[in-house]
Amino acid sequence: MMTARVNEYVKLEGSFQPIFGITDRNIRVGAENPMSLVQSGFGMCIPAFCTTQEALSAFFFNFTGTGISVNEDFCRLPNDKPWVPADYVAIVVFSTIGLLVIVSTIYDVWLRLLLRKDPKDINVLYSSFSAYTNGRRLLTFKSSPNSLHCIDGIRALAMFWVIAGHTIFSVAFNFNRLDGFQWLISRKAFWITSAPITVDTFFMISGLLVVYTTAGKLNNIQLIRNLPIFYLSRLLRMFPILAAMILYLVSFHNRIADGPNWNTQAANVLTCRQYWWSALLHIQNWYNPKSACLAETWYLSVDVQLHILSPIILYWVLTGRKLWAWTALTLGLLTSLAAATAYNFVKNFQSGIFSQNLNEIENYHIYYYINTLTRASPFFVGMIFGYILHTWKGRRLQVNKIIIFITWICALALLGFMVYCARLNLEKDWDNQLVDNILNSFMRPAWAMGLGIVIFACEKGHGGPINWFLCLDIWKLPARLSYAMYLIHLTVITTKYLAASVQNYFSVENMVFDITTFLIITMMIAFVATVTIDAPFNTLFKLLLFKGFIPKKQKATVSKQFSETVNDPNIAENESELTSKK
Numbered sequence: 001m002m003t004a005r006v007n008e009y010v011k012l013e014g015s016f017q018p019i020f021g022i023t024d025r026n027i028r029v030g031a032e033n034p035m036s037l038v039q040s041g042f043g044m045c046i047p048a049f050c051t052t053q054e055a056l057s058a059f060f061f062n063f064t065g066t067g068i069s070v071n072e073d074f075c076r077l078p079n080d081k082p083w084v085p086a087d088y089v090a091i092v093v094f095s096t097i098g099l100l101v102i103v104s105t106i107y108d109v110w111l112r113l114l115l116r117k118d119p120k121d122i123n124v125l126y127s128s129f130s131a132y133t134n135g136r137r138l139l140t141f142k143s144s145p146n147s148l149h150c151i152d153g154i155r156a157l158a159m160f161w162v163i164a165g166h167t168i169f170s171v172a173f174n175f176n177r178l179d180g181f182q183w184l185i186s187r188k189a190f191w192i193t194s195a196p197i198t199v200d201t202f203f204m205i206s207g208l209l210v211v212y213t214t215a216g217k218l219n220n221i222q223l224i225r226n227l228p229i230f231y232l233s234r235l236l237r238m239f240p241i242l243a244a245m246i247l248y249l250v251s252f253h254n255r256i257a258d259g260p261n262w263n264t265q266a267a268n269v270l271t272c273r274q275y276w277w278s279a280l281l282h283i284q285n286w287y288n289p290k291s292a293c294l295a296e297t298w299y300l301s302v303d304v305q306l307h308i309l310s311p312i313i314l315y316w317v318l319t320g321r322k323l324w325a326w327t328a329l330t331l332g333l334l335t336s337l338a339a340a341t342a343y344n345f346v347k348n349f350q351s352g353i354f355s356q357n358l359n360e361i362e363n364y365h366i367y368y369y370i371n372t373l374t375r376a377s378p379f380f381v382g383m384i385f386g387y388i389l390h391t392w393k394g395r396r397l398q399v400n401k402i403i404i405f406i407t408w409i410c411a412l413a414l415l416g417f418m419v420y421c422a423r424l425n426l427e428k429d430w431d432n433q434l435v436d437n438i439l440n441s442f443m444r445p446a447w448a449m450g451l452g453i454v455i456f457a458c459e460k461g462h463g464g465p466i467n468w469f470l471c472l473d474i475w476k477l478p479a480r481l482s483y484a485m486y487l488i489h490l491t492v493i494t495t496k497y498l499a500a501s502v503q504n505y506f507s508v509e510n511m512v513f514d515i516t517t518f519l520i521i522t523m524m525i526a527f528v529a530t531v532t533i534d535a536p537f538n539t540l541f542k543l544l545l546f547k548g549f550i551p552k553k554q555k556a557t558v559s560k561q562f563s564e565t566v567n568d569p570n571i572a573e574n575e576s577e578l579t580s581k582k
Helices: 002-020 052-059 085-114 131-139 150-173 177-184 187-193 195-212 220-225 227-250 262-280 295-309 311-317 322-347 358-369 377-391 401-421 433-459 464-470 473-498 508-548 552-567
Strands: none
Touching (some): 131 473, 150 177, 150 187, 150 433, 177 187, 187 195, 220 227, 227 262, 227 473, 262 473, 295 473, 311 377, 322 358, 322 433, 377 433
């Protein structure tokens, strides 16, 4: 019984180790003595004049002759976190931002509330860092005729699911880890182990909005002429929060906490100090996939790369000719599917991120999970639905209720089946490479298609209670904060677990409590970061793009549109909307 339990523990732990950042390749599975598989870690404070072996012998017993080996993983000394140039840069940058926020807020409140000035008379540049104005915009929700309201709910729920999925880290830091591992491979944990598919929600929405917010506002010639602004607006829109997070990681983050597992976080800090530039250039998934700064930014890299390629299809969509538009959209999707399918059948990846082979997990993550080729199809599916929504803009779809009901059943069944397939390789004794290849090729675009049907039905007035739920105002704030939340949440989660000095007891209730805590803390930090960093700098970027690069003969129109954008409480959710201003 003891042998079976130990072997099961080691087998399950080996499946999840890389997910937790542990890559011990020296675990001996199947040893004759099961106790040789048991590993334990602990930390202790010892006097400076003692060696590790002396301290262990003095506090416990002499390990010599017992068959137990002790390896010193790392040793921490007082004041072993020296100041580096990044610390001084961070102090200057964040202090300057804080000062600008204070001064700008005083200026804005003085004119707006005390002197009762007309908002149009308040200088946009001087008030750009105002916490009052930026906070008011963020918390003001207004409806506009062309907004896709249900997307707010989808985006918010997807972000919540991402946070829930990453809380899987908690399992590695409980003293009853075997119970946690057993629960994770059970079907009861599908809402955690299927979470990776939710990232395709963001790819789908990104592709949809690229087309929906551009079609009808630009023609193909204007797109080519404004291509630099098309790219710049996307990159600059993502830059402030990303740069702030990287600067925080390479400086203050290593000082805010400590603990027996903090060396893992310290290694991440060193990685960011080496590869901060590739994170800002969005090339980490190709250049340094094994040692990425802010590991979750692989999504940004893929999204930016797809956005760079999107004008190849957008050019034909913006011609105004449906045949050309549909030909380009169809070829784009079919090409991505064909290339990804051929690639998957050659590489023979597993169909999920968990495996009992460490090399398989690493290969899956680097060559499939963060690969632009294999993640492109949901983006192209989104572009197709963006064009469908554009062509049906302002028109009501009259369809028989029975057809609507059947369509909803099919869409929900498709989404549910994809959730099940996302964890299929966790089934006991799963071994079907053909199905793995098919899932890797078509599971993600199928998920995107199901979401597209839901969005289209909701926007055409056939969403019923689902549309009502997705359009609730409670989703608007987390939807606007979703980008900042995405960049912040994983740092919050890992900080909590890696700084812990004692282990917790695993239970689903404790995990749900952790998820709720992380969600609240992440939203609070994201709100502050958006108000003080993201919103101010994006106002400055809009000033630069639309009042600096545009010819004088167009400035009157641009100034009017820019004023409407800046003063609109509904902050643009998609960067390409900015490029559509003529």
